Structure formats: C-alpha cells, structure tokens
Amino acid sequence: MKVVIYFRQAGGTVAGTYPLLTHWTEDEDEQPVPLFSQFDTDAMADAAPEILVQLQSANRWLKEKRGVVVASFTEMENGSGRRPSYGAARKAAGRERAAVLIATTKALAGQRFAPISQDGLEIVRLEDPDEADRESWARSRNVVVYFRALAGPEEAQALLEKQRREIVKMLRSANVLAEFVETEPLLSAERPQLQRALALCREKKARLFIGTTDAIGDGEAFLPDFTDVPYEVAYRKAYEWPDTIPLDHCPFPIALYFGKQWTHGYVPLYLANATGGDLLDVTISGIGTTVMDGDHVETTPSRKEIDSIPSGTGRLVEAYDVYFDGDFLVIYTVEARSSDGTRYSGRAATKGIPGNRWLRIDHWKPISA
Structure with missing residues (x-):
C-alpha cells in the first residue's frame, strides 16, 4: 500500500527530510519489491518531540x-487555518x-485538523497516543x-438527596468506585475529600462526578481548578427548567421534545401531549444501547x-445528556391512561437530538387486555 504521510508541527524548525528505511521482499518472479517503510527515529534525536511522537505512530x-x-x-501550524503542505500532500x-x-x-x-476524504482519495487519520488516552x-x-x-x-440531608437524585440520572452504565462527602463550611481552603477523590480518579483512570458546584450555605460557589481529571457536574440551579411548558406547536399527537435551553451539555426533555385529551398515570422509560470496544x-x-x-x-422527563446519551441508540416506551380509562402505549428511538427537536411516539394505540 503506497502512502503519502502528512505531519504537523507547531513552532521550531521543520526538517527538510526524514530518514527512511525500506524493508524488501520478493514477488513471485523473485524480483525485489518494497514490503513496508520505517522512519529512522534513531537518527532524529534533535527532532521536535511532537514530530517524534508522530513518526513513532x-x-x-x-x-x-x-x-x-x-x-x-510537514505543515508548520500557525493558527491561520491555511495548510499549503496538506494541499501538496493531496496532489502527491x-x-x-x-x-x-x-x-x-x-x-x-x-x-485541530479534521480532514475528510475527497476526490476519491483515501484519508487515514492517526491519533496522538496521549490524546487517545x-x-x-x-x-x-x-x-x-x-x-x-x-x-x-437537616440542610445537609436535603442537599445530599438533591445531589444524589441528579447523580443517579448520570450513572447509567457507570461503575461507581467510591463516594466522598465534603462538609462545608471548610476549615481552610483545602478540600481533603476532593483530593482523595482526585487521587483515586488518577489511579484508576476514572471520571469524577461532582454533586454540585453551586454556592451552598453562606459559602461561595465551588470552581474546579484541576484540568487533568475529566469531570461532570450533576446539579446546578441553572438545570431547574420549568416542569410544565405550553405547546405552541406539536407536530404529533404524542412526542418527545428536546428543549433549546442548553446547559453545560444538557437539554431538557419533555413529553408532549397534543391528543386533545388529558393523559393520566403516565410512565416513560428509556434504555440506551451501543457497542464499545466490541462489547454490547x-x-x-x-x-x-x-x-x-x-x-x-x-412535562419534564429528564435532563438529556447530549454528549453521553447522544452516543447511544435510546429507546423510549410511554404508557398512559386516557380520561375514559383506556390505557395506551407507544415507542420511539433516537440517536442524538432530532433535527427539528421533535421525536414522535409511534404506534400509539390501546394496550390489549
């Protein structure tokens, strides 16, 4: 397979050429043919570190x-977005x-650079190992x-319960390694429980779920100042969307509506009723499915x-996590009773937010006795 390799570098001096070694084999006529190439990284000790990483990859x-x-x-990135060397690589x-x-x-x-295949060219993208990690x-x-x-x-219990309810919504298929509780007001600027939580995250390569960053009691808001541990915040006052919204327009009798109030990667998800009659004793359940690393x-x-x-x-159903839920095919099942006592059910499925923000509940019909 013949390849043209495109390197990228920020700062420093671009090397004119990179030493290349070719491994050979013989074809069926016993003629030498190239098997694969390798860059001689031992001869490039003075190359920029980011180039060495790319050469190894x-x-x-x-x-x-x-x-x-x-x-x-090799492209010298300067923040302009212009990439003449990439154009030359494509031509070659x-x-x-x-x-x-x-x-x-x-x-x-x-x-960042997100190339796409054009003009019939095959584009292969390699990720930096640290970035992939x-x-x-x-x-x-x-x-x-x-x-x-x-x-x-009493205040502590109420606040903890509110955080726990929101954390449960986030857990989905997550595996909880440990919980840490920081009691405020703090005796000093240190947060010993946070430090223990971060240490465990770094050791186990785990994400950190923070109950809330809002100001509590007479204290100030908590502003995370660490950058190496990925984290998510479960509860913010900004998440307190209205429980009930009027429908100016609903294109389907029963539908899910993904609200426009974007808050830190979440949007409100509402179950909308445009049947002409009230729905009673409503239940809505959801489950997401995907394949990760070959596993279902x-x-x-x-x-x-x-x-x-x-x-x-x-009516508000949940906070839809655009980044997490959007990776799954989520199947929703809705059941409800009409005013005459008839129970109905229907289903819908989506991967990500629909373009018009409405998701129809299909097959809405009475449940057979």
Missing part, C-alpha cells in the same frame, strides 16, 4: 498495514495513487462521586412517573 501503522512511503510533507497522493496518512489530528497552535479516560465507565454537604443535619453496552434503565399531562402541554 506512523511507524507502527506502516509496519502493521505494510505501508510504503512515497512522499512526506493523487499522482502516485496513494493514500494520505495524517500523522496527528490533535490541536496544534489552537487548531485522554479521550478514553473521558469515556471511562469507572466514576468517583464527590458530594458537598452542609454541617447542619446498555445504559441503566430510566423510568419517570407523571401523574397527568393536560392536552396542549409538555
């Missing part, structure tokens, strides 16, 4: 895929009928939970009970 790919390098180009690949191997797509000089960590199923509580028993994964089933939804209104 390219070498692994070349050996595994039996790639033969016909040309290489077209001329040689080769694939373009992108050595890294990570952000350099504030610019960070992304894997950010999607870890292992989580550590950090709650904040008040010293007063399901989220923890969710369930919400609603006493009634008057016609022409929508």
